[in-house]
Amino acid sequence: xxxxxxxxxxxxxxxxxxxxxxxxxxxxxxxxxxxxxxxxxxxxxxxxxxxxxxxxxxxxxxxxxxxxxxxxxxxxxxxxxxxxxxxxxxxxxxxxxxxxxxxxxxxxxxxxxxxxxxxxxxxxxxxxxxxxxxxxxxxxxxxxxxxxxxxxxxxxxxxxxxxxxxxxxxxxxxxxxxxxxxxxxxxxxxxxxxxxxxxxxxxxxxxxxxxxxxxxxxxxxxxxxxxxxxxxxxxxxxxxxxxxxxxxxxxxxxxxxxxxxxxxxxxxxxxxxxxxxxxxxxxxxxxxxxxx
DNA sequence: TGCAGTGTTGCTTC
DNA sequence: CGAAGCAACACTGC
Numbered sequence: 001x002x003x004x005x006x007x008x009x010x011x012x013x014x015x016x017x018x019x020x021x022x023x024x025x026x027x028x029x030x031x032x033x034x035x036x037x038x039x040x041x042x043x044x045x046x047x048x049x050x051x052x053x054x055x056x057x058x059x060x061x062x063x064x065x066x067x068x069x070x071x072x073x074x075x076x077x078x079x080x081x082x083x084x085x086x087x088x089x090x091x092x093x094x095x096x097x098x099x100x101x102x103x104x105x106x107x108x109x110x111x112x113x114x115x116x117x118x119x120x121x122x123x124x125x126x127x128x129x130x131x132x133x134x135x136x137x138x139x140x141x142x143x144x145x146x147x148x149x150x151x152x153x154x155x156x157x158x159x160x161x162x163x164x165x166x167x168x169x170x171x172x173x174x175x176x177x178x179x180x181x182x183x184x185x186x187x188x189x190x191x192x193x194x195x196x197x198x199x200x201x202x203x204x205x206x207x208x209x210x211x212x213x214x215x216x217x218x219x220x221x222x223x224x225x226x227x228x229x230x231x232x233x234x235x236x237x238x239x240x241x242x243x244x245x246x247x248x249x250x251x252x253x254x255x256x257x258x259x260x261x262x263x264x265x266x267x268x269x270x271x272x273x274x275x276x277x278x279x280x281x282x283x284x285x286x287x288x289x290x291x292x
Numbered sequence: 293t294g295c296a297g298t299g300t301t302g303c304t305t306c
Numbered sequence: 307c308g309a310a311g312c313a314a315c316a317c318t319g320c
Contacts, residue, residue, distance in 0.1 A: 003299070036314090064300080081300045083316085113316090132315045134300065175309090184301080192299055241299070241318095281310070283297085 002080045004189030005232035006243045006251065007061050008157065010086050013246045014059045017088055020124035022059065027051045027118055034115040037130070040138040047139055051076065051118075062149050063188025075145040077138040084128055084135035087114070088246040091125035131242060152188045156225055166222045170210050177213065177221075178206035179280040190225070193238055196260045196285045198228045200269075205291045206284045207277070231256075259285040 002010070014022045030051060035044035051074075058069035066086070068076035078086070116128040116137065128135060140148070153169060154161055169187055173180045180186055181195045190198070199206050202224035204217060213221065237243055237251035240261065244250060258268050263276035263285055272289030 006299095079300080081314095082298070083300095130315095131317070132298090132300095134314060136301085182300095238299090243299080281312095282299095 002064060002085060002237070002243050003191040003194050004064065004156065004229055005194070005253065006085075006237035007064050007066060007080070007189070008233050009237045009251065010246060011059050011061050011066060014086070014088065014126075017124075017246065019088070019090055020120070020122050022088065022120070022124060022126070023056055025120040025122045025124055026053055026055045028053070028121045029119040031117045031119070032115060034133050037116055037128070037133060037135055038137045038139075040140060040144075050074070050139055056120075062155055063152050063184055064191070065149065065152070067145065067149075073142050075140045075142065077136070077140055077145060077148065078128065079136040080128075080130070081132075081134035081136065083113075083132040083242050084130035085242070085244050086246055087127045087129055087244065087248060089125050089127070090123050091117075091119055126246075129242075129244070152184050153186045155188045156190070156229055161226075163219060163222050166225075167215070167218055170213070170218065173210035175210060176206060176279050177204060177208050177210045178282075178284050180210040181225075182280075182282070187225075189229075192282050192284075193240060193257070193260045194228060194232065197232075197258060198224050200259045200286060200291060201228050203291050205288075206279055206286050259287060261285065 030048045032038070032044060038044050038047045041047050041050065054070040054072065054074055056068050056070060060067050064079060066078040070076060113129045113131045114127045115130055115133060118126045128137070154165055170180060173186065178195050178199060181190050181198065182192065196206070198221070202221040204213070204221055232238060232253040235252035235256065236245055238253040238257065239250035240254045259274050262274045265274050267274055267287035267290060270287060270290040272287050274285055275288050277284050
C-alpha cells in the first residue's frame, strides 16, 4: 500500500500529533502477537529490552522507510510493505495487556489487524496494523541503518532531486519506464499506484524503454513525478485498499486517480478506454491513446 | 467453491 | 550477469 505520499503523510502526522507528543516521548513497553515482524534483533524479547526507555528524537523517512531516531544512537526502522500502516492513539494501564480483538480505538474493520503496539511514557500508543504481516521492523545502530538506507536511490522530495539527477538515474536503464520508476535503488518511494499516475500525467506509455525517452520526455516525466507526489501528499495519500492515516481516517487521493485500477473506463483526458497489462510482473494501467 | 489477484521486497532459479 | 518467479501472509472478488 503505502508509497511515498502515504509514508510522508504518516511522518508529518506523527510529528505534529496533538493527542500526545510523539517527539521526546520514551518507549515503556511493546506488545506483539507476530514476533516475526521484528527482523532485527531477531529475538522479540531482546528487541523489547533494547527499546525500553529510548527517547524518540526525530521521525523521518527515506523512500517508503519510516525512521525513528532514538537516544543512544539507536534507530527504529519500519517498512510497511503491502498492507501495513501506523496508527496513533492514547492508552490506559489496562491496554498494555490488551489483545486487540476488540478494536476500541478504531473505527473500521481494516484497522482490526493490529499486530504490534508501542506504549509511550506520556500515555501515547503507536500501533502497526498489517493485514498481511509483511511489514519489517528493525532496531538498529547507526552504521547498520546507514548501510541499509544507502542502498536506496534518491528520494523525489529531497532538495537534491534535480532534473540532472533524475536524468542520471534513468540513463542506460534498459527496462520499461514503469519498472524503472518503481525500482527503489533508482528512485525511492514510487510504487504501482503512483507510477501509473505519473506516467499518465506525463503522457508516456509505461511500456516504453527508459533509455529511449527523449530529453524532453524525461523533463515532462520529472515534472509529473513532482506534481503527482505533491498532490497526493496534499490529499493525505491514497486509501485504495487499506492505507489509513494515523487517526484511522482515509486519504483523499484515491478519489482523483486517473488510471490506476480504472481499466475499461474512459480516460479523463481523451476519452479512450483505459487498458490493463503486466509489466515486470505487476499490473499497469494506462491510456493507449494519449500515452505515447 | 476455488483460485487468481493484491500496494512490496528480496531471495532463488534459470 | 540479468530477468523472471516465487515466498512471506490473509483476504477479496470473479
